[in-house]
Amino acid sequence: MPPTPDPAGLRLPEGAEPFASGRDADVYAVDDQWVLRRYRNGHPVWDEAEYMRWVAKYDYPVPAVRQVDGPDMVIERLTGSTVAEAGIAGDLSPAELGLMHADLHRRLHAIPAPSGTPGQVVVHGDLHPENVILTASGPVVIDWRNATEGTAEFDIAMTAVIFAQVALDPAFASLSGLLRESLSTYLANSIDPTPGLAAALAARAGNPTLTPAENALLPAQADLIRTHVPH
Known part of the structure; x- marks a missing residue:
């Protein structure tokens, strides 16, 4: 019930x-x-x-x-700009944006899953610059529709996939360069997302809000992420 x-x-x-x-x-x-x-x-x-x-x-x-x-x-009700807006305005550098997302994920993944299942953490599943509001007291994460229990690697990979999409999609011209640079900093300061990348790409492909053009970019997004994962 x-x-x-x-x-x-x-x-x-x-x-x-x-x-x-x-x-x-x-x-x-x-x-x-x-x-x-x-x-x-x-x-x-x-x-x-x-x-x-x-x-x-x-x-x-x-x-x-x-x-x-x-x-x-x-x-x-939150007051403040999104991280995306702050980045476009020049109030956040690409490095600052990447570090902020890495820190938000690090803090989130330190929280135990509600079920207590070993190896599982709270997964946001959609943590990107439009879903972080810069308030007077600091960044606040919104839009928890995709929240679930899972692995930290999957959650990191989901954010990397979204960063890579924006970096490659001409529809996001104002953010593309910013997130391409931020992706490198984000991955350099996160755990290796490679074990969760295939599942993240599959989940992204199944997102009904994505357009066919956005889905077509997924292989290129995967390639871009792999080039930025520290070796």
């Missing part, structure tokens, strides 16, 4: 418009402290919220979760 959801969150006024949108979710303002994030396809958020609450117990930088109701999650 699934866990009982939290009490229903605040209902939005009729006709409310999101102030931010991703590939599969919209974000609405509740007040100055909270926002409501809603999946457009009705995807339930209970597991995602539980992972966020779990890592928060270990002081990992994640938005506070207030309420969960079906596809809706009321979470802490």
Whole structure:
């Protein structure tokens, strides 16, 4: 039997418009402290919220979760630019960006998996510059939909795959050079992702939000990652 959801969150006024949108979710303002994030396809958020609450117990930088109701999650409102925006603006160097992601993963993978399974850690599965907000108190990781238990190598490989996609995709011209340089620093300061690379590529290929053009880049992404893995 699934866990009982939290009490229903605040209902939005009729006709409310999101102030931010991703590939599969919209974000609405509740007040100055909270926002409501809603999946457009009705995807339930209970597991995602539980992972966020779990890592928060270990002081990992994640938005506070207030309420969960079906596809809706009321979470802490964050103020700040994304790491991607800061990088494009020149406020973060490629090396700083790569080091930040390596440190965020190092801290995350030090947290035990909720099940206690040996060798398993909390995997974010989508940790990239658009999913890190630079707040006054430091970087905060958002968008935990893909969170699960797994190996650190898989999680590192997933981020490397995303970095490599942006580095190679002309659709991301403003970020391509930045992430190509950041990828080298990220991998030089992380554990070797090679054992998790095949699984990460397969998971990425199965992502329904990717376009055919993005999927076609996967072999080139794998080659780029292998050239940057320290030997």
